[in-house]
Amino acid sequence: MFSNIKIASRMNNIRPFYVMELLARARELESSGRSIVHMEIGEPDFPTPEPIVLAGKAALDLGHTRYLPATGLPELKTQIAAFYQTRFGVSVDPASVIITPGSSGALQLVMSVLIEPGESVLMADPGYPCNRHFVELVGGVPKCIPVGHETGYQLTAELVNEALTPDTKAVMVATPSNPTGTVLSREELTAIYTAVKAHGGVLIVDEIYQGLIYGTTGTTALALGDDLFVINSFSKYFGMTGWRLGWMVAPLAYVSAIDRLAQNIFISSSSLAQYAAIGAFSAECTELLEQRRAAFRKRRDYLLPALTGIGFKIASVPQGAFYLYADCSAFSDDSFRFSSDLLETVGVAITPGRDFGDNQPERHIRFAYTTDIPKLKEGVDRITDFLRKPLSRV
Ligand SMILES: Cc1ncc(COP(=O)(O)O)c(C=O)c1O
Numbered sequence: 098m099f100s101n102i103k104i105a106s107r108m109n110n111i112r113p114f115y116v117m118e119l120l121a122r123a124r125e126l127e128s129s130g131r132s133i134v135h136m137e138i139g140e141p142d143f144p145t146p147e148p149i150v151l152a153g154k155a156a157l158d159l160g161h162t163r164y165l166p167a168t169g170l171p172e173l174k175t176q177i178a179a180f181y182q183t184r185f186g187v188s189v190d191p192a193s194v195i196i197t198p199g200s201s202g203a204l205q206l207v208m209s210v211l212i213e214p215g216e217s218v219l220m221a222d223p224g225y226p227c228n229r230h231f232v233e234l235v236g237g238v239p240k241c242i243p244v245g246h247e248t249g250y251q252l253t254a255e256l257v258n259e260a261l262t263p264d265t266k267a268v269m270v271a272t273p274s275n276p277t278g279t280v281l282s283r284e285e286l287t288a289i290y291t292a293v294k295a296h297g298g299v300l301i302v303d304e305i306y307q308g309l310i311y312g313t314t315g316t317t318a319l320a321l322g323d324d325l326f327v328i329n330s331f332s333k334y335f336g337m338t339g340w341r342l343g344w345m346v347a348p349l350a351y352v353s354a355i356d357r358l359a360q361n362i363f364i365s366s367s368s369l370a371q372y373a374a375i376g377a378f379s380a381e382c383t384e385l386l387e388q389r390r391a392a393f394r395k396r397r398d399y400l401l402p403a404l405t406g407i408g409f410k411i412a413s414v415p416q417g418a419f420y421l422y423a424d425c426s427a428f429s430d431d432s433f434r435f436s437s438d439l440l441e442t443v444g445v446a447i448t449p450g451r452d453f454g455d456n457q458p459e460r461h462i463r464f465a466y467t468t469d470i471p472k473l474k475e476g477v478d479r480i481t482d483f484l485r486k487p488l489s490r491v
Contacts, residue, residue: 111230116448119436123446134476136464137446139275140338141393141419145373146385149337152376153369161372167359168352169196169344170371176378177344187319193349195359198366200305200330200343204231205362207301207326207345210354212237216266218301221252222454223422223461225275225303229454237266243456246412250277250422254288261296268293271303272318273310276453276463277422278397278415283316290321300325305343306418308334308386311394315417324348331370333418334386335377340370393419396466396473403477404464407484419466422453426460428484436462443479 116137123133144150156162168174174194181189197203204227212218214236220228222241229239242260244250257268268289272281281289286302293300302318304327318327330343347355376382400421405411410424429435433449440446450461466473 107234107236110233112226114226115433115452119440119446119448122437123440123444126440126444131444133440133444133446134472134479135446135468136466136473136476137448138465138467139420139448140467141333141336141389142467142469143336143389145336145340146377146382148376148379148382148385149335149373150376153340153373156369156372161368163368164365165368165371167363167365168356169194169366170368170375173371173375176375177346180378181317181319181346184314185317185320187317189319189346190323190349193323193346193352195345195347195352195355196366196371197343197345197359198363199332199341200303200328200345201227202341202359202363202366203328203330203343203345204228204303205234206355206358207328207347208232208235208237209358210351211299211301212266215264217262217264218267218269219252219257219260219265220269221250221271221274222456223250223276223450223458224454225271226452226454228269228271228303238264240265241454241456245456249279249281249413250274251279251281251285252289253285254292257289257292261292261298265296265298267299267301269301269303271305273306273415273417275306275418276420276448277413278306278418278420279413280310280315280416286318287321290318290325294324301328302326303328305330306333309390309393309419310417311390311397312416319346326351331374331377334390335374336386336389337370337374337377340367340373342366342370342374393466396470397421399470400464400466400473400477403473404480407477407481421464421466423462423464424460425462430459432459432462439480439483443483445476445479445483 174191177194178189178191181187208231217238217240218232219240221244232239327346331337408427436449448463450458
């Protein structure tokens with residue numbers, strides 16, 4: 098047996114995704130015959146759109162299975178630049194587009210090229226938990242600022258200005274956000290950008306849910322200038338989670354350093370996925386994706402009042418992504434226990450607040466509407482039942 102185990106200390110702060118434990122338990126229950134309503138999963142239930150799958154199959158037939166340039170397939174970079182022009186009227190130089198293995202790859206690259214050991218990155222709490230870890234992996238210090246419904250669970254320029262210290266290198270925002278689905282207004286985003294620049298720092302904007310904004314097509318932070326980093330992904334709006342493909346638009350001055358690093362740590366993002374993703378920008382695919390966006394909006398419009406109607410508090414109406422971040426303190430002061438009881442008793446899987454930070458996680462849970470309305474209704478019925486019969490709780 099190997100007895101000399103020495104795991105590096107940088108791993109000490111890397112927390113697990115607690116939802117994975119719940120997911121594993123949900124799968125176990127399912128395999129023993131229980132029916133489970135999944136409202137925990139942060140990935141669309143829709144399959145990858147056919148035009149993308151067909152482009153992928155064609156790429157295989159043509160033998161496109163070799164390494165590509167580290168920053169990505171030129172044709173795909175051009176398509177992404179054209180997407181910004183068509184959708185937002187923003188001109189992007191294809192040379193500033195870097196294709197990555199999921200947006201997770203982009204986050205790893207951006208933190209590595211920007212952050213010196215000891216430098217800090219400001220971000221909102223609750224927020225996407227991996228961001229803290231990406232900063233820590235390069236020796237940086239994530240500074241998670243508690244945010245609440247007063248600011249739509251987003252950072253504001255005022256909060257940023259209060260938290261800036263000489264060691265602050267970057268500020269990171271996500272719009273729409275995971276877990277709250279809230280969107281930063283153009284005005285607030287501009288004010289944050291101005292505050293970060295005045296400090297001499299860099300703004301990083303995670304737009305991976307940008308395609309899933311309801312009621313408007315939203316905007317991109319790239320409209321503000323070309324001296325900020327924008328992260329995006331083929332995972333969510335484009336329905337390609339398992340293909341592992343994302344991108345970043347970086348200031349041109351950083352591209353050569355990012356290229357060098359991408360060559361070393363990734364060599365290339367998946368060739369097959371990149372050729373497939375070219376199919377994502379066809380008119381046919383855009384039409385399908387827009388139908389899906391409308392379907393997600395209908396789900397939100399069903400689930401939000403259904404949950405508040407049975408006593409959850411959802412203070413900020415989410416304008417995007419596929420999440421509702423709810424206060425469950427009317428029912429429990431331990432959201433992890435609440436999530437686990439809900440799963441065991443009535444077979445509804447949700448995500449406990451502790452996956453998203455340290456800002457009152459015990460009173461929050463996240464519902465994902467990545468399942469169809471009949472299943473969401475079934476989930477709400479089961480939760481209603483659970484809440485009515487406190488004695489039946491585990
Ligand atoms: C806010 C946010 N950023 C980044 C990611 C990473 O996604 P991917 O690597 O699939 O692009 C996720 C995944 O859920 C997310 O919610």
